[in-house]
Amino acid sequence: MENVIELQNVNKAFKGFELKDMSISVKKGFVTGFIGGNGVGKSTTIKLIMNLLQPDSGEISLFGLNYKKHEKEIKQRIGFVFDHNVFYEHITLAEMKKIIKPAYKNWDDTIFYQYVNLFELPLKKPIKTFSKGMMMKASLAFALSHRAELIIMDEPTSGLDPIFRRELLDILHDLMEDEEKTIFFSTHITTDLDRIADYITFIHNGQHIFTKEHYKIEEDYAIVKGETNLLDRDTEQEFLGIRKSNHGFEALTTNKKRTANLFGDTVILEKPTLEDIMLYTKKGNDNYAKSYS
Amino acid sequence: MLNLIRKDIVLQKNTLVILLPALLIALLIDRSIIWVGVLFSFAIIMQSFALDEKPSTNLLMNSLPYTRKEIVSSKYIGACVFTFIILLTIVVGNIIIHREITQLDQLLFIAGVIVVFISFAFPFSYLFKSQYLMIACGVLFVLYLVLVNKFIPDLNDRLRAGVQTILSFDNSVLYAGGILAVVLLYMFSWMLSIRIYSRKVF
Numbered sequence: 001m002e003n004v005i006e007l008q009n010v011n012k013a014f015k016g017f018e019l020k021d022m023s024i025s026v027k028k029g030f031v032t033g034f035i036g037g038n039g040v041g042k043s044t045t046i047k048l049i050m051n052l053l054q055p056d057s058g059e060i061s062l063f064g065l066n067y068k069k070h071e072k073e074i075k076q077r078i079g080f081v082f083d084h085n086v087f088y089e090h091i092t093l094a095e096m097k098k099i100i101k102p103a104y105k106n107w108d109d110t111i112f113y114q115y116v117n118l119f120e121l122p123l124k125k126p127i128k129t130f131s132k133g134m135m136m137k138a139s140l141a142f143a144l145s146h147r148a149e150l151i152i153m154d155e156p157t158s159g160l161d162p163i164f165r166r167e168l169l170d171i172l173h174d175l176m177e178d179e180e181k182t183i184f185f186s187t188h189i190t191t192d193l194d195r196i197a198d199y200i201t202f203i204h205n206g207q208h209i210f211t212k213e214h215y216k217i218e219e220d221y222a223i224v225k226g227e228t229n230l231l232d233r234d235t236e237q238e239f240l241g242i243r244k245s246n247h248g249f250e251a252l253t254t255n256k257k258r259t260a261n262l263f264g265d266t267v268i269l270e271k272p273t274l275e276d277i278m279l280y281t282k283k284g285n286d287n288y289a290k291s292y293s
Numbered sequence: 294m295l296n297l298i299r300k301d302i303v304l305q306k307n308t309l310v311i312l313l314p315a316l317l318i319a320l321l322i323d324r325s326i327i328w329v330g331v332l333f334s335f336a337i338i339m340q341s342f343a344l345d346e347k348p349s350t351n352l353l354m355n356s357l358p359y360t361r362k363e364i365v366s367s368k369y370i371g372a373c374v375f376t377f378i379i380l381l382t383i384v385v386g387n388i389i390i391h392r393e394i395t396q397l398d399q400l401l402f403i404a405g406v407i408v409v410f411i412s413f414a415f416p417f418s419y420l421f422k423s424q425y426l427m428i429a430c431g432v433l434f435v436l437y438l439v440l441v442n443k444f445i446p447d448l449n450d451r452l453r454a455g456v457q458t459i460l461s462f463d464n465s466v467l468y469a470g471g472i473l474a475v476v477l478l479y480m481f482s483w484m485l486s487i488r489i490y491s492r493k494v495f
Contacts, residue, residue, distance in 0.1 A: 052355050052495060075358035086353040088304065088344070098303065102296040103357045 002028040003064075004150050004182045005049055010058030012048060019044055019206040022058070026201075029179045031172065032211075033197035034186040035274060037282060041206045042186040046154045049184075050080065062150070076105060079143030081185075083155035085135045089128035093121055093138055104146035115141035133164045140171070151175070153185035157192050169195050190274035200274065204281050218271055222256040225249070226267035238262065241280030252280035297359065297367035298374060301341045305375075308337055313382050320386045326395065327456075330403040334379045335410055338372045342415070343423045351495045361491045368415065369483045376407050401468075402456070405475050412482035419489040 005026035012019040019041050026032045036042050047053040048060060051067045051074075060067065062074045087096050093116070101107045116123060119137035130138065136156060143151055151172075157165045173196050175181055187193065193200060193214070201211040212220070224239065227248050236242060238259055239251035252272060253259040260269060302309075312333055319329045345354065345368075354364050380400050387395045414426055441448045 047495075050356055052352065071360050072358045075356070078356075080356045082349075082352060084349060086349045086356075088350065091304070095303070099296075099300045100357065102299075103359065 004028045004062065005184060006059075006061045006064075007045075007048070008059040010048060010055045010060060012044060012053065012055050014044075017041070017044075017206065019048075022203070022206070022208050024201055024208055024211060026182060026184050027199060028182050029176075030198035031176060031183045031185075031196050032199040032201055033190075033193035033214075034184060034201050034203075035188065035190060035193070035278060036186075036203040037188065037278060040204050042203065043154055045203065046152060046186060050078065050152060051075075076146075077149045079146065079148030079151045081136070081139040081143050081151070081153040081156045083158050085127065085130075085139075087127050087135075087138070090126055092124050092126055094123040096127060096138075097142075100142055106147040108145055108147065111147075112141055112145035115144060132159045133161065136160060136164075136168070140168070144175070149180055149182065151181065151183045151185075153183070155186055155188070157187055157189050165189070165192065172196055190278070193274060202277065202281070204278075209281060217274070217277070220254060220256060221272045221277055222253050222259065223270040223272045223276055224251045224253050224259055224263070224267050225270065226263065230263065230266055235262070239280075239284075241283035243280075243283070252276060252284075294359070294363045294367050294370075297354075297363065298371045301345075301367070301371045302374065304344060305337060305341050308340055309378070312337060313378075316379065316382050317386045317390070320383065321390055326383050326387070327399060327403055327406075330379055330383055331406050331410075334376045334403070334407045335414075337375050337379070338407070338411060339414065339418075339423055339426070341371065341375065342368060342418060346418070346423060348495045351493070355495070361493075362487050365419070365487045365490045366483070369411075369479070369486070372407070372411050372415075376404055380404065398468075401472070405471065408475050408479050412478045416482055416485045416489060419486050419493070 003025040005024065007022050007024045010019060010022040017039070022041075022045065024045070034042055034045070044053065048055055049062070051060075051071060063077060065074055067074060088099075097112060101109075101112075115121075115137075119134070119141060121134060121138055121141065127135070127138065140156075143153075157168060160168065169192060172183055176183065176196070183196075197214050199211060200214055200217060202209045225248060228244055231242070231244075231249055238255075239253055242249055242251040256269065259267075316329065316333050319333075320326065323329065345351070355361065380403065383403075384395045384400070387393055414423070417429065418426060437448075445451070
């Protein structure tokens with residue numbers, strides 16, 4: 001399967017924050033959800049992918065091309081949506097279109113007006129009067145009007161009401177009918193991903209934890225609930241993170257089968273949500289850090 | 294890159310609509326076009342620069358299929374275009390109002406001053422922010438005052454005399470030398486700005 005985005009051993013350090021040896025690949029023709037808590041490096045990774053930042057070391061390629069030689073060619077094929085407004089605020093949507101349109105070879109006015117009508121966007125009002133939802137719709141209209149093969153979105157659903165979030169996900173879903181298109185988007189509203197994501201890429205503290213097919217996660221991971229007396233030094237090793245209470249323990253396993261064999265009927269295995277996985281990974285990492293520091 | 298320059302002019306459309314008639318009025322009451330020309334050109338060039346300074350706008354420009362080199366270059370070429378528009382207005386205004394042709398050396402002098410200004414202002418603004426330019430100018434002004442008061446009391450007269458001398462030069466070799474020096478300064482500033490901008494983090 002072809003990769004549209006490929007990061008190989010990418011490192012990027014800032015004051016107090018670091019992306020470490022990040023290797024990610026995003027498959028062509030699928031929706032990949034990019035998850036992780038606040039400040040773990042999602043936006044930095046997206047900026048690296050869009051060449052808004054340069055890595056300290058490592059390779060980044062899009063469509064098999066690198067930015068050093070093919071910057072404009074790559075950007076022609078990307079549609080982007082940011083979580084905040086990046087357009088000039090004092091001008092209208094129609095004027096903004098006049099600025100963006102000549103930048104793209106494949107710009108199509110018909111598609112643009114189609115989305116403007118669909119989203120009921122006013123062409124003649126200054127962009128600063130737009131609500132958060134309208135702003136997002138405007139971004140999306142721009143991102144989709146130049147036949148981009150790859151749509152990159154940084155937290156597109158944050159701050160949106162549930163109804164528009166659904167609408168947005170439906171639009172993305174329709175978009176994926178075209179098998180040539182790829183969507184990569186970051187979010188921390190993990191329920192969004194249940195609806196459309198084919199793959200999940202999870203990062204934590206600047207490190208890539210996993211990229212898996214969405215359905216595979218349920219096959220591998222499980223929430224384990226049982227009596228606290230089942231836990232000892234050995235069995236605790238089975239889990240990524242453990243939460244103990246008076247009623248017993250709850251933990252996350254990355255190997256559902258082995259845990260089932262080990263504990264048998266003494267524990268209950270449940271389907272984890274992505275949020276569970278994020279939470280326990282953070283817990284596990286923190287404990288790991290504590291015990292080794 | 295032409296798109297970027299066109300974008301700057303379109304965005305400054307309203308400013309031009311106000312600025313150009315104001316320029317004509319200035320011509321009507323005062324004939325010292327050098328000061329007016331320099332001030333108006335600098336105002337519009339820096340206004341256009343400041344508009345693109347927000348991190349969000351930088352994010353947009355760099356996400357569109359433009360390179361950082363093109364983004365910086367468009368500002369340098371755009372500055373020439375704006376200066377040209379102002380100079381053209383002065384020439385046309387002088388023909389209409391005073392029925393006289395503006396002297397070429399005056400126009401060249403205005404252009405020269407703008408180029409020198411921009412050569413310092415752009416790299417400074419890319420490195421810091423254009424809003425700090427005023428502070429920098431304030432500091433420079435104080436230095437200038439100190440200079441005038443303590444060391445060279447007749448600095449103003451000397452400058453004025455200097456400007457007159459330059460304008461009265463008849464020697465075309467000297468002229469060419471001056472133009473070449475200014476152009477080289479502009480080129481150097483251009484390259485410097487590209488270097489600064491390509492390392493910027495938004």
